[in-house]
Amino acid sequence: xxxILRIIPLLLCLPVLLFPDRLEAKTxxxxxxxxxxxxxxxxxxxxxxxxxxxxxxxxxxxxxxxxRAEKNGNVIHVIGTIHLPDPRxxxxxxxxxxxxxxxxxxxxxxxxxxxxxxxxxxxxxPGFLFIQQGPTLLEQMEENEWQxxxxxxxxxxIPPIMAAKLQPWFAMTLLSIPPCMQTPGGMPxxxxxxxxxxxxxxxxxxxxxxxxxxxxxxxxxxxxxxxNLKQLRLALVTMGNPRKSEDALATMMALYLAGRHRMIxxxxxxxxxxxxxxxxxLNAMKESMEVDLLAGRNLNWMDVILPAAEExxxxxxxxxxxxxxxTGILRLLENAGYExxxxxxx
Numbered sequence: 001x002x003x004i005l006r007i008i009p010l011l012l013c014l015p016v017l018l019f020p021d022r023l024e025a026k027t028x029x030x031x032x033x034x035x036x037x038x039x040x041x042x043x044x045x046x047x048x049x050x051x052x053x054x055x056x057x058x059x060x061x062x063x064x065x066x067x068r069a070e071k072n073g074n075v076i077h078v079i080g081t082i083h084l085p086d087p088r089x090x091x092x093x094x095x096x097x098x099x100x101x102x103x104x105x106x107x108x109x110x111x112x113x114x115x116x117x118x119x120x121x122x123x124x125x126p127g128f129l130f131i132q133q134g135p136t137l138l139e140q141m142e143e144n145e146w147q148x149x150x151x152x153x154x155x156x157x158i159p160p161i162m163a164a165k166l167q168p169w170f171a172m173t174l175l176s177i178p179p180c181m182q183t184p185g186g187m188p189x190x191x192x193x194x195x196x197x198x199x200x201x202x203x204x205x206x207x208x209x210x211x212x213x214x215x216x217x218x219x220x221x222x223x224x225x226x227x228n229l230k231q232l233r234l235a236l237v238t239m240g241n242p243r244k245s246e247d248a249l250a251t252m253m254a255l256y257l258a259g260r261h262r263m264i265x266x267x268x269x270x271x272x273x274x275x276x277x278x279x280x281x282l283n284a285m286k287e288s289m290e291v292d293l294l295a296g297r298n299l300n301w302m303d304v305i306l307p308a309a310e311e312x313x314x315x316x317x318x319x320x321x322x323x324x325x326x327t328g329i330l331r332l333l334e335n336a337g338y339e340x341x342x343x344x345x346x
Contacts, residue, residue, distance in 0.1 A: 037246025
């Protein structure tokens, strides 16, 4: 569950970044849509649930996936997304679309052009995702660790000969998606971001990315090789187990559909401790996640969002993990003089 802490914001916000063609499986890959994970919320004790609810409520705007912000006639629709498949999401986007399709511009973490440039960068620099120099994962890990990792990645359509060369952070990202959600070729399934982008592209709506195309990848790979390998070892303890991955993601989806995005992060902390992660490791990961992956990016995005909203109506479509807290998108808009009202459509 350790890796879930860093993957949680990515699954809440991960734009539709296609894996490179070289990751196409050489053996039959799972077909997806067969997940049977259970929602773990009912299994919490009353005390645990109360503690987590209190922790979530400490953060401003800790609930609500769709907000309307207005200032001097400028309107911003803020939509929190999740990058996981669920048939219920299509209906929710149907309800939301009449409003989104009427804005002047949609700001997203990734656009179709982002994906194109990312794939080009991967083609130019294989080191983006793969170990090019030095020992492979096979050579760096103990035999039992490597066997566990190779089995887990093979279940996700990645043959061992390729798995050995993956950058640790990318191997961990692949582990975060259970085999039941994999599609042929190892491609991740589509979530809310993809549904919105597909419709926007089909209707010729203006879209713009909020940050450089490789921002997430640089942040995920910012640790030293030793730090990244340590995280991979910790991730393998739980994320290598498909059942635990399915349960974690089923719990996340239940909370997302209820609009309780901050609770997703709080329960991930709780689950990490329950798996035996040392509190000091947990605190370090919390700081890294909330400072680098969330707060830092939010602040940078405001330099794009505020000018884009001048005398126009825009939609900001970002991961729901970016909405809450004193450095969340909603509080930053409030600080900029916007009045925010939670909307019921999503």
